Amino acid sequence: MDMDNEILVDVKEVSRYYGQLAALESISFTMRKGEVLGFLGPNGAGKTTTMQVITGNLAPTAGAITIAGHDLLEDPRAAKGAIGYLPEQPPVYKELTVDEYLDYCAALNCIDRDKRTSARNASKEKCGLTEVGRRLIGNLSKGFQQRVGLAQAIIHMPPVVILDEPTVGLDPIQIREIRKLIRELGKDHSVILSTHILPEVQTICDRVQIINKGQLILSDTIDGLQKQLKSAxxxxxxxxxxxxxxxxxxxxxxxxxxxxxxxxxxxxxxxxxxxxxxxxxxxxxxxxxxxxxxGRVSLEEVFLQLTTSEHTETKTDKEIKTKKETKTEIAAGKDN
Amino acid sequence: MIYIIASRELRNMFLSPLAWVILGVVQLIFGITFYPDVDSFMRQPHPAGLTAAVVSPLFGWVAILLLFVIPLLTMRLISEERRNKTLSLLLSAPLTMTEIVLGKFFGIVTYLLIMIAMLTLMPMSLLLGGTLDFGLMFMSAFGLILLLASFAAIGLFMSTLTQSPTLAAISTFGALFFLWILQLGSELADNGVLVYLSIVSHYLSFLEGVFNTADVAYYFLVIILFLVLSVRRLEGDRLGG
CATH class of the missing domain: 3.30.70 (Alpha-Beta Plaits)
Structure with a gap:
């Protein structure tokens, strides 16, 4: 039972600045084995940045990240080996066949030559790609390309799988299939999932974190959250x-x-x-x-409440003042 | 790891018609310039011998030709991955930046080796009716390999700078051309430094069959410099903002 509670992802006080702009401000969270964690936030809130920092695509300005016991900055090779990442746009080479591409991914993730075929077949089977192995990725539909991206993320059986908006741009049937697939993945892997679609979090995730303007503003289990919402x-x-x-x-x-x-x-x-x-x-x-x-307040309402009301108020007074000033100036200009 | 990326890069090149067309066209142009040299040698044999009269000028020609071609080959190395957002596949795999850059570099160098091997086959046909100075020919080919590898390193670096392959190709071409014409400038200004910096002046001694360590070192320095710059540029992407 102890193994089940092992902490796989430990993010401590991570910040990321683009020049003066803070994309992430000292975010901390942990994820345990077997969890499906939903990352929720409006567009531009810092979801993708968080994922890129955890996967080593971006270096954090400050803070520490530990993946399955390996520090991402000090031992990046071991830490990255424990992660499978599907970015928002699946990183697939359109001129390759599915099999060629997955073999390449297997090789990149240090899978031994003699085990590559079995790894490829296993991940193809999980993602429902068995039929299309010999087709060119560029000729597949968006939904299938997304599956290829998923297959790439799990080919080396990483303990942590990170998916950035995995259902964007898919039709409703494909969305359902991908969600089912993610739930399946949750049995063997720990999954971090980012999205701005609320029902997705409610149906797939065990735990939800809401991020807005680079700050973590809520972290709770789905059950706890719903109970709290219902009772109030x-x-x-x-x-x-x-x-x-x-x-x-x-x-x-x-x-x-x-x-x-x-x-x-x-x-x-x-x-x-x-x-x-x-x-x-x-x-x-x-x-x-x-x-x-x-009164079941939906997650949507909580989300809107958290990401709009409170945090627009914390906008500096100065900003609001300057807006008012410009308005009065315009008005004055009209009078003249 | 480097081998995996390099072999994938090489096979990817042959998946697009570009690599085949370039091989074909280069071979064709090479043949067109090859024939007149052989023809004039047949009419009036050159005292320096067949290899010096026919093969060396040929390698001189091919270097100029490939100055235009290399940018087209290197332009998509990193920039296309960046544009198609496939770079994150490499960045999130357990690889170092150096491995990624070296993998890409050796992929393109292997392609260039194939091209040079094919080009060397043509003078070999002279063996049917004459003898060749293999030492001189080998040195010319060796010099060409070093020259093209440094072109490729410069092209790779330009490709890390941008998302647009076209932009990468044009900047590579500009940089190569500049390094090339430094030599012309030096003739006007009689400046030894410019001659030393010019990328082509070091190639000429190879064409005469001279193995000069200073020339070899020059090319190695250029290659290492631009590979290090590429690694730093990619690291900078990750760190900077």
Whole structure:
């Protein structure tokens, strides 16, 4: 059992700057064996940079990364050998056949000559490529090219597999197949997956990390996250809707908002569930309660809340001020 | 590891028509320049002998011709991988930058060796009716190998600088041409330093059959310099921002 909890990826205080611009600011996280970790963030949040830093494609400006016990900066060969990486665009040579390409990848990853064929066949079988081994990669569809990219990432059976937006640009059927494949991979490998598609994380991952503007702003298991989300709100529908202030005054209620026409979401402090009080008040005042259910805030809402509200507020006042100033200047210009 | 990348590079070249067409065209031009030399020698034999009169000028010609051709061969080495985003396959594999650069370099050098071997076959046909100075011919071929390898190293470096193969080809051509015409400039200014720097002046002694360590060292220095610069440039990509 101890083996199952082995830490495979340990990222400590990693920062990466492009000149003055901070793409990553002291990010730390760990990943254990057998986990599927979802990296979530809007475009340009630093997902790809994180993956490139972990795979050694980019050097971190500061911080340390350990892969399966090997320091990426001090012993890059061993550390890189423990990683399989599928970048956003699969790094395939279009003029090669699938077999030729995978043989080359096997050789690059130091697989002995006599084991290359079996490694190639195993990874082809996992990724459903057995039929297309002799076809040119350039002639395959985008979905199949993505599979070839995946096959390349797992050919040396690395303990850690890193996938950067593996379902981008695929049609819905292909997306389902790739997701199924990733779940399969999760049985033998630890997988880090980046995406900006939320349901993907909910369906595939054990754990989720949300990254925004180069900072890690949330890290939780999917179960924990969903439990927390569910418990903090309820959705109600009344025939005779009371005044919002009355609802707001119920002890523990943090806010009331319209979820959809006729349905109201009541947000409350997790430790003070107002459901009983609400039902009681409804009977007493004849609000005619028609529906009451735990309010599943979707991951999407959490995501939006975390990546938009809080963090736009932390924008420096200066920036906002200058914006206002330019606006007034424009207005003044019009007056003239 | 170096061998794996080099052999893949070589086979990749032969997958595209470019490598075949270049081999064919170079061979054709070589033949066209070869025939008049043989013809004039038949009419009026040169006192220096067949090899010096026919073979050496031929190797001189071929160097000029390949000055135009090498940029086309080296242009895609790194730049195309960069543009197609396949470079990360090599960067995330357990390889060092030096291995990647050396692999690419030896891949292209092997191709050039094939080309030189094919070119040397043509003067060999003279054996049917005459004798050859194999020492002189070997030195010419050896000099050509060194010259082309340094062209290739310069081309490889130019290819690490950009995403666009065309840009890499043009800058390589510019750099090679500049190094070449340094010699002309030196004739005007009578400057020994320029002669020494010129990439072609060191080749001429090989064509006379002279093995000069200083010339060999020059080419090795050029090759090592540009390979080191290539490695540094790729490392810089990883580190810089």
């Amino acid at each position: 709100s309820i959705t109600v529908a009344f025939l005779n809707m009371p005044h919002l202030d009355i609802l707001n005054d119920i002890p523990g209620v943090n806010g009331v908002e319209e979820a959809s026409p006729g349905y109201w979401r009541i947000l409350f402090k997790p430790e003070q569930d107002p459901t009983d009080t609400l039902v009681k008040l409804s009977v007493e005042n004849k609000w005619a309660l028609r529906e009451l259910r735990p």
